[in-house]
Amino acid sequence: MLVEKENFHLVRLNPHSSQQPVELTDVLTGAGLSLKAVHAVSRAPHRLVELDPKRPFRVVGTANQEAIFVRSGILAKYKEDAGKRQIIALRFAGEGVFPRDNDARHGLRAIVRSEVIIFARTDLEALLASVPEFALFCMKQSQRNSAITDEWLTSCGIRNATGRVAHLLCEIAVRQGSRRDHKVRLTNPFTQQQIADMTGQTSVNVNRVINDLERQGLISRDGHEILVCDWVELTRLSGFDPDYLV
Amino acid sequence: MLVEKENFHLVRLNPHSSQQPVELTDVLTGAGLSLKAVHAVSRAPHRLVELDPKRPFRVVGTANQEAIFVRSGILAKYKEDAGKRQIIALRFAGEGVFPRDNDARHGLRAIVRSEVIIFARTDLEALLASVPEFALFCMKQSQRNSAITDEWLTSCGIRNATGRVAHLLCEIAVRQGSRRDHKVRLTNPFTQQQIADMTGQTSVNVNRVINDLERQGLISRDGHEILVCDWVELTRLSGFDPDYLV
């Protein structure tokens, strides 16, 4: 089933996927929206696109006149300058990327195979005007995203390499919902290069830092599965306080 | 005239100030709001407070249930961790700081003597609901602020010390409205320690970087007045593109 053809990608929906119909319901109710509001949103025109992590979905410099909600997977928002790349934000399932005038200076790329739901900007604005609960929902998401970026900036600005990586691990654990008591198990979907692009370092150093964390007994790894052995110490050393993610 | 007493500060309005009455009009019309909307906003309950740069206005960890608009001066929003400080955002005249649940992890401090106008959160929300133009205005401000934080994160993540300071100088010039052709004159209201806190370095290094910029003939200084001698080269070397400030 061919779903979408755009400048940079040609995607196919997996025919074996268990989620055939284009439904927002599961995504948005899961993200806190009422059924009534979800129905209003799902009546608005939109389309589903499956993203391949190997290709960029939107390159830096492209006009940004669409709102995107992640149905499954993870999206990275990034900037580039002088051949270097900085990942400035992540979007997990249920989270959205909203358009802004004159804001074409970021790219989007899937970290893992992802499904996203796309609204034209005008359709989104009509929705925001007619469904106040949805407008509030989007505003809260924006504020949360801002709080997260603030925290990332703080990490980059004042924490050392270890603190930055540890803080990111803690954030991923909480955003994935894998936070439990002292033992926290999470799936790290990122390459070390991507962690480097998020924390403003090189992949070589990320590798050393992660190995240090493991050698100190704070985490242990099995492939891309990470077990946080000492959550308290990991949060202490990284200055992590989950409040900003509420 | 005693205006306001709170936990951390006791402020007086300068009796010689030329702006006695508490009027939002000049601030918000200047920031792009229509007269009609401004009148609606100025009818809402609010108060004017003058801030002394020597004292913090709001320390990290305090609940944040007020919206603040800068009438004059500059505000800095900052975070602290492990004895270090990161300034995560600035607010110039006409710009606002909006509240968010569970977001008490930043402090506020005036960079220069500033006047701010404060709304209780509930009053702000009533305004947003009843004056759509004001709601849109606040939303655009939030989006612009997010775009600025994104740039700062990019700076911290991928630019070297020189690039970060140069990028900040360019941003200040544009936000102060002092951008002209090749020669740009701006007032730098910050100490080198504050620039260090914004760009994630030490004041010692900021000093060296600024002296380098001057030695290279890109800027020249007279006290806190800075003349950008080569705007083109300064933007090139810092990767500055003013689009995000629109």
Add this chain to the structure above:
DNA sequence: CGGTTGTTTGAACTGATTCAATCTGTGTGG
């Protein structure tokens, strides 16, 4: 004038980068 805050400079140090090589796991085609 003395006190305070901010700027400037030097020297030693170190965390992180850079460059380069090796190792490991995974997927692909024959």
Add this chain to the structure above:
DNA sequence: CCACACAGATTGAATCAGTTCAAACAACCG
């Protein structure tokens, strides 16, 4: 099932950008 290619992870050695510590200097202010 093996050979091969490829992407990502790991390690070492040399280098460097920026920090740290300490001291001197300048500007401002009551």
